[in-house]
Amino acid sequence: MSDALDRKVNKTNLRGILTQLNAPIPNCQLQKQPSVDWGKAPDVSSFCGREEEIKKLTQWIIEERCRLIALVGMGGIGKSALATKVSQLVQADFDFVIWRSLRHAPLLETLLAELVPFLSQQQDIQAKPERLLYWLRTHRCLVILDNQDTLLQPGQHAGNYQPNFRNYSELFHLLGESSHQSCILLTSREKSAEVALFADWNGRVRSLFLKGSCEASLASIDSKGLVGSEAEKHYLCELYYCNPLALKMVATSIQSLFDGAITTFLQTETPIFNGIRRLLDQQFQRLSPLEQIIMYCLAINREWTAIAQLQANIVPAVYRASLLESLESLTWRSLIEKRSGEYTQQPVIMEYVTDCLIRQLATESITVQTSFFNRHILKLTN
Ligand SMILES: Nc1ncnc2c1ncn2[C@@H]1O[C@H](COP(=O)(O)OP(=O)(O)OP(=O)(O)O)[C@@H](O)[C@H]1O
Numbered sequence: 001m002s003d004a005l006d007r008k009v010n011k012t013n014l015r016g017i018l019t020q021l022n023a024p025i026p027n028c029q030l031q032k033q034p035s036v037d038w039g040k041a042p043d044v045s046s047f048c049g050r051e052e053e054i055k056k057l058t059q060w061i062i063e064e065r066c067r068l069i070a071l072v073g074m075g076g077i078g079k080s081a082l083a084t085k086v087s088q089l090v091q092a093d094f095d096f097v098i099w100r101s102l103r104h105a106p107l108l109e110t111l112l113a114e115l116v117p118f119l120s121q122q123q124d125i126q127a128k129p130e131r132l133l134y135w136l137r138t139h140r141c142l143v144i145l146d147n148q149d150t151l152l153q154p155g156q157h158a159g160n161y162q163p164n165f166r167n168y169s170e171l172f173h174l175l176g177e178s179s180h181q182s183c184i185l186l187t188s189r190e191k192s193a194e195v196a197l198f199a200d201w202n203g204r205v206r207s208l209f210l211k212g213s214c215e216a217s218l219a220s221i222d223s224k225g226l227v228g229s230e231a232e233k234h235y236l237c238e239l240y241y242c243n244p245l246a247l248k249m250v251a252t253s254i255q256s257l258f259d260g261a262i263t264t265f266l267q268t269e270t271p272i273f274n275g276i277r278r279l280l281d282q283q284f285q286r287l288s289p290l291e292q293i294i295m296y297c298l299a300i301n302r303e304w305t306a307i308a309q310l311q312a313n314i315v316p317a318v319y320r321a322s323l324l325e326s327l328e329s330l331t332w333r334s335l336i337e338k339r340s341g342e343y344t345q346q347p348v349i350m351e352y353v354t355d356c357l358i359r360q361l362a363t364e365s366i367t368v369q370t371s372f373f374n375r376h377i378l379k380l381t382n
C-alpha cells in the first residue's frame with residue numbers, strides 16, 4: 001500500500017489515509033480467516049434456492065450459538081449440499097472449520113484422531129472425547145459430520161446406534177450437554193436418539209427436517225434440457241417431492257426414453273424408479289417389520305389415515321403403543337407425513353411402496369404358506 005500511495009502507511013495513519021481516499025474501512029472481525037479442512041465436502045458452485053433454510057441455520061449457528069444441529073431428511077433431498085453451503089457462508093464466524101463424512105462408518109477413535117490434532121493445530125494427538133471437548137471450548141470450531149445415519153442400526157426403530165458405534169452416542173450427548181463455544185453440524189437420513197432427546201426450541205441442540213426444494217429440482221430438470229411447460233415442470237417436481245437427486249435421475253431417464261419431452265413421459269402415467277429405487281430400497285431395508293407393514297398400509301389406503309384405522313388394518317393386532325413408536329420412527333426417517341393424528345406418504349414414496357407391494361405379491365403367490373401379507377395385512381386384501 002505504501003508503494004501504491006507513494007507514502008509511508010503504518011498502523012497509526014491507516015484509518016486517516018483510508019478516510020481521505022474515501023475507501024471503506026475493512027471490518028477485521030468479519031474478515032477473520034479460519035483454518036479450514038473441507039475434506040470431501042461436495043461442490044456447491046451451482047447451489048440454488050433454500051433461502052429460508054439458510055436464514056434459519058445461520059441464525060441458529062451465529063446468533064443463537066447452537067452447539068449441535070442435525071439436518072435430517074430422506075436420501076437425495078439436499079442435506080450435504082445445504083450443510084456445505086451454510087458452512088461456507090458462516091465460516092468467518094469460526095476459528096476452525098472441518099468437514100468429515102461418516103459414510104464409511106469410521107470408528108470413533110479414527111474420527112477423533114483427525115479432529116483433535118486439526119483443532120489443536122497438532123499440539124494434541126489424544127483421540128479422546130474429552131480432548132475434543134477441550135478444543136471445542138478453547139476455540140470456536142465448526143465441525144460438519146456428514147451421513148450420521150451410517151452409524152445407526154437398521155431393522156429397528158430409527159435413531160439407535162449399531163453396537164460398534166454406541167460411543168458416538170455418548171460423544172454427541174457430551175457435545176450437546178456440555179457448554180462450549182463451537183457448533184457440530186450433522187446430516188442424517190434419520191434423527192438420532194440423542195438429538196431427539198435434547199432438541200428443544202429454546203435449547204442449544206436442534207434439528208431441521210429438510211423437505212424438497214422446488215428451485216433446486218427445477219434446476220436439475222433444466223440442466224438435463226427437458227422440454228415442457230412451466231406447469232408440467234412443476235408437476236414433475238411435485239411428483240418426486242422436489243427431491244433434487246430423484247429429479248436428476250428421472251430427468252436423465254426422460255431424456256433418454258422420451259427425448260426430453262415431459263408431456264410424453266407424463267402421458268405414460270408410469271413413475272420411473274431407475275436409480276431412485278436403489279435410493280429408496282436403502283431406506284426401506286432399514287425399517288423394522290412393523291414400520292414396513294405401516295408403509296404398506298398407507299400405500300394401499302392412499303389417503304390420510306388415522307391411527308385407529310391403521311390399527312384396525314393390521315392383523316395380528318398390534319399394541320397402540322408399538323404403533324405410535326413406529327409412526328414416530330417413520331417421521332424421524334422423513335418417510336411419512338403427518339397432520340393432527342393422521343398419516344400419509346409423499347407421492348413418490350407411495351408409488352415406490354405400491355410397486356414393492358406388487359412385486360412382493362407376485363413373488364408370494366408362489367410361496368403362499370409363509371406369506372408376509374397373509375400374516376399381516378389380511379384385512380386390507382380381503
Ligand atoms: N439447493 C441445491 N441446489 C442445487 N443442487 C442441489 C441442491 N440440493 C441438492 N442438490 C443436488 O442434489 C443431489 C443430492 O443432494 P445431496 O447429496 O446434498 O443430498 P443428501 O440429502 O445429502 O443425500 P444422502 O442422504 O444420499 O446423503 C446432489 O447432486 C446435489 O448437488
Ligand SMILES: [Mg+2]
Pocket residue numbers: 079080081146147187
Ligand atoms: Mg448427503
